[in-house]
Amino acid sequence: MSGDSFDRLGRGPEPEVLAEWAAVPSVSSDPARASDVRRSAQWLVDAFRRLGFPQAEVWRTAGLPAVYGCLPAADPAAPVLLVYSHHDVHAADPAEWRLGPPFTPVLRDGRLYGRGVSDAKGQVMCHLWALRAHLAHSGLSAPAVTVKFLIEGEEEIGSVHLADLLAEHAGQLAADVVMVSDTMLWSLDHASVCTAVRGSVTATLTVRGARRAIHSGAVSGAAANAASELCRLLAHLHDGGGRITLPGFYEAVAESRPARRASLAALPFDTRTWLTDTGTFTADGEPGYSVPERLWTRPSAEVARVTAGRTDTPALGVIPAEAGADVLLRLVPDQRADQVADQLRAWLGQHRLEGYEYRLDVSSTISDPYETPSDDPALAALVRSVSRAYGSPARAIGNGGAAPAAQLARACDAPVLFFGTGLPGDRWHGPDERASLEALRIGVEVITGFLAELPGCLRPR
Template sequence: MQEPDPAVHDYPYDRVGPLLDDLAAWVRIPSVSADPAHERDVTRSARWLQAHLLETGFTEVEEWDTHGLQTVFACWPAEDPDAPTVLVYSHHDVRAAKDQEWQEVAPFAPALRQGRMYGRGASDAKGQVLAHVWALRAHLEATGRSAPAVTLKYLIEGEEEVGSPHLADLVRERADRLAADVVIVSDTMLWSLQEAAVCTGVRGSVNAHLQIRGPRRDIHSGVVAGAAPNPLTETCRLLGLLHDDQDRITLPGFYDTVAQPSPEDRRGMEEIRFITDNWLERTRSRSIQGEAGHSVLERVWTRPAAEVVTLLGGDPDDPARGVVPAVASADITLRLVPDQSADNVMEQLRKWVAETIRDGFEYELSTSNTNQDPYATPADHPALSALEAAMSRTLRRPALRIRNGGGAPAALLAETVDAPVLLYGTGLPEDHWHDSDEKVEVQALLQGAETLAYLLEDLSGRLRESR
């Protein structure tokens, strides 16, 4: 295990004030991709990033039109034309935020408190993007280079929080510009600030919307109660049948292709210091639920899951009118693991709904065009070894291997770019992504910058040797 390089380590720590000022300036831009009222703010966010990358030294910085919201592409070629190429993917759009639900700060009025920066996007994912920029600056300062050791490309999209509806077409159309030897996806989480734990895989996802129709219109319950088809009751019945009494998903064939964790994955889960009370506090989960016979880490990293994320019917925002509602709906997210296929799982869900819903109702089951397959980094790829070495060097302890419970377009990028994907983010489970009082640990950003700086130098040699 290499000792930390003081020149790399000291760079972000010595400049932490200005670096955090940059993050705060970016977080102040409310780049909410789901709200058309913030369309110009997403543009402002993209323009802020473009200016920041140009100031850093990128020689090519472009705004790519996706027929939606802006994606930023940047490139800084290495001095050596034969140097490997690294593509970094992340996003600059953020989730919507309700001011009245935030207690620490207003969502777009970032503030630094007790080593944490609060604000929407501070962790997911503007902080992650800037950790890469700070790493690049540390890499150049420490090595005396005028250009990075690898040709470095950034792809920072503006629609991730609405499911990346244009990303697949964009990367296929621009595949020549995105060509790389390895991709780094930075929209993931660390396990903790103390553990050198490398994420080696992300779950895929299927997002489905179910709408069930009963009466032809809302009907006073006193007229038809007990004799009319109630779509809200049927929706609840159907969703209740999605799991059995062991919390296993009941779609026929759903588990047929679920791959067993590798020995490295099992060893990583065994070596991670998991403390139930600590995990409940960090995630605010209240209690542990899920598939019988599997640990918490297995459930969130290596097992599939099905969650109801929205359920609507009747009068959710007004006093009840005492009617049998005409329509009810639910949004369902299925989390997938290797070797499941998003397309296959969606067909399993379609067949199950058709066979399970009772007569007397009409329904529609639609799916997002942004479903994602699961992805696992090749266990023996030298780029993964380089990331493990970089994390070990920063934290001065051997690296473990973990998974990430969320999703990312890793499978899409791996297929389109035809390169392995590394997964490295600076988020933590307690950062409250998508919730009120989102925050980022400053220490996570500084450690991330140091790790990524070591990685840039190490990838240059390891990728050359593997050609």
Template sequence: MSNAPDNAVRAYIDEHRAAFLADLAEWLRIPSVSADPANAADVRRSAEWLVAKLKETGFPTAELWETGDRDDTGTGAGTGTGAPAVFAEWPSGEENAPTVLVYGHHDVQPAAREDGWHTDPFEPTTIDGRLYARGAADDKGQVFFHTLGVRAHLAATGRTAPAVNLKLIVEGEEESGSPNFPALIAAHADRLACDAVIVSDTGMWSEDTPTVCTGMRGLAECQIDLYGPDQDIHSGSFGGAVPNPATEAARLAAALHDEDRRVTIPGFYDGVVALTDRERELIAELPFDEKRWLRAAHSHGTLGEAGFSTLERVWARPTAEVNGIGGGYQGPGGKTIVPSSAQLKLSFRLVAGQDADRVQESVRDWVAARLPEGGGIRHEITFTGSTRPCLTPLDHPALQSVVRAMTKAFGQKIRFTREGGSGPAADLQDVLGAPVLFLGISVPSDGWHAPNEKVELDLLMKGVETAAHLWGDLAGTGEGEATGTGLSNA
């Protein structure tokens, strides 16, 4: 196959790189911190800026979507009590073109010079090929590379519209837990309908090892409140003869795992999609330095479910963690009491095949069964919502399109990872019924949420180039793809 499309894409990117980075810097100067109400106007200004820039890019539709409490019109539209999201759409014009939705977010974490930044976090600064600014990698840089990517795709192929029906949804509350995002996508499911979702809010293994993420774990969290005596009472007069809620909290925490560090809650592993031999081989191929990983974890050793490697544990196995335990006297010296109450905070990371609602019911049943009979201990369990896991099979046509596009951009083998954390990707998968693919170019040293966040400019341009190749591959047009048919025959 001729290298002409590759050369044309790269030539266009090189020609427009400076203007692209100048525009990105302008966006990064907007302190769109969604967690701070004082920045609400900045978050809105960020959304409005992106709407204008997407229109300038060529998207015929670019809109600001309000979020928050629904109004009474029956439309499901938000009333603006939440931070605004941005929606854009560029139809292909081809009768059978697949539809692809790109997800990202335009809000950022708080940042201030006194936090340890070497430069002003909202004054983008380029040093040694790295762009330093809050949001440079998470997630404005990775959202914005799609604007130059689609223009390079058009320039290299001579098209006037993308090879796919291209849509974007860029939320403004991801750094605040996406409280309004599930309702937003449910209300607009018809306009967001697609054949595949591309999430550009992720990263790669390293600069030298480009990777594609294939899935994220889900999450369920709860607090268990235990109540015993109506007030703290004297341990000499009553201890050993009445239930102690702090003791019961400790017993629950200790019973959460068996000697192999497996979760003991009946039904917890129901439906878990096991790692295949091939997936375990691919994980083992990664250049994993466990000592370096431990330093990043600020830990002095590894420990987890028997029979699995460290990466398998954090990427592909469900977990239960004690996030906090408390009750009774915590001051200096001693205080000989039986406390009246205690608390236990738990979180559960979930993997493909697990159902968050069923896990919650299993936890409730397990707690009730383990507490002493007789009414001396009362308890309440409060779950604070959940996030579903998502996983795309290695042989999915859309995933293979992402791999081929990255291969063309990076010029080397693309490997696979998963994410141990959780995010809104599963909401898109569940509501829209489309596979979720991850396209990100950030690396661990970019320092998401930390002082001196940055993005490697050469990798950012690789993201642009990947996006430029991806749309033709997904459409199976022959315009820039390597060998496959993308979504055209999926």
């Protein structure tokens, strides 16, 4: 990154700077890209140093590296804000991208296209642009609060070493408030603040019906079929009314307060627009709830992948010996991920059939849901800053995905806020991912205002 390009950060979003970082293919799921993830981490360290961070370093893990940065306030007793996000990105198939290669970002019609520009490198850059603006507007050489960054390199593969980082660097990561910047705005026209994220439990279910694949001409109609049995199991994941069938699953799921449902109902939601933005064909899910309620206040169960037999050759009449599926459960307060994992195991126990072998592998990177305390003064400051940026009152929304917020809250003993600059139409994890320059501009304005307000909301350390 050239010094000249970074010197312009105080003017607001600079797409060419974000494009430079996004051109680094930091795909954490691809072992062949490990060196690129390390290169991405070093790029961010250099960015921190150019902005004047006295502390900026790569934190190595047993897997892929994270980045730590700290820009201290002039007053050593000033409150501390810890910003969490990630610099690794989801895999991209160039053949699916219409506007150019995924790691050759292109600017078109007010949007920057490229893998990672929204999820989540653009969100990290917003904080750097806002810090530069905060210093320029205040005329100070240091921010009003100490700002720390933990930008991990394994979020897209389940944050497998985040717990190790939080334990090893507990002293450096001490904070009065944490902000997760890996979430979305509701829209460019309507002010919103995310106040909750769902938790997650991911698992791989494997069914085996034979010692080896068998030609159907020899056994068809008389032999166990692992693929058919897997489909039967997955069909039992929901009942006829669309509710999840895990035993005890809904015992910890509280109905939303009337005021919360009324607030969500007042959001300007248009089903046709949402379908277009997300690329889905229909709005489906638990009956009796709106799409925003399903996304933010209700749990879900999804089948993310199904495999059976060989996919590199025609089936040729072969009955597969084994079939597998990846299952993803999203949780809401007050569900606990470890309890839901046990419920999933119990569910499988209820539906086993003789003549098949079953295996359920629950990921070690399960996460609990989290909701920001409604009376937290830092949340009030964020709401005011968002409202000012939009010129209208901000409404509370949620985030349909998961984030390690509960883990961060426990490790730092601090409340967690959420602010991101993604939009529902940004195509996260899909082809032609994009970031809106207007969303980035709004993000800079919000964070700049928030930094100015935060000292008055928190007690000095």
